Amino acid sequence: MKIYDYKGRKNISGNRIREARLKKRLSQADLAARLQIAGITMERDSVSRIEIGTRFVADYELMIISEILDVTVDWLLSEDCE
Numbered sequence: 001m002k003i004y005d006y007k008g009r010k011n012i013s014g015n016r017i018r019e020a021r022l023k024k025r026l027s028q029a030d031l032a033a034r035l036q037i038a039g040i041t042m043e044r045d046s047v048s049r050i051e052i053g054t055r056f057v058a059d060y061e062l063m064i065i066s067e068i069l070d071v072t073v074d075w076l077l078s079e080d081c082e
Helices: 014-023 028-037 044-052 059-069 073-077
Strands: none
Touching: 014 059, 014 073, 028 044, 028 059, 044 073, 059 073
């Protein structure tokens, strides 16, 4: 499977995920643990790579991340200032 880049990143939600995670005062390890509880196999390293844009985010992962962080998927996918 070929994964394409968009503006040099593998996802557009990483910055927003980081912003929402910090607002909820969760560490990357905390977010990874909550994802695992929700049935998504993900380590802290994967959360880090999502946030810096070097890892693709599946739609089902994005849906669970939005639930954990109490934000909408639309907000995670919206363009931000960076």
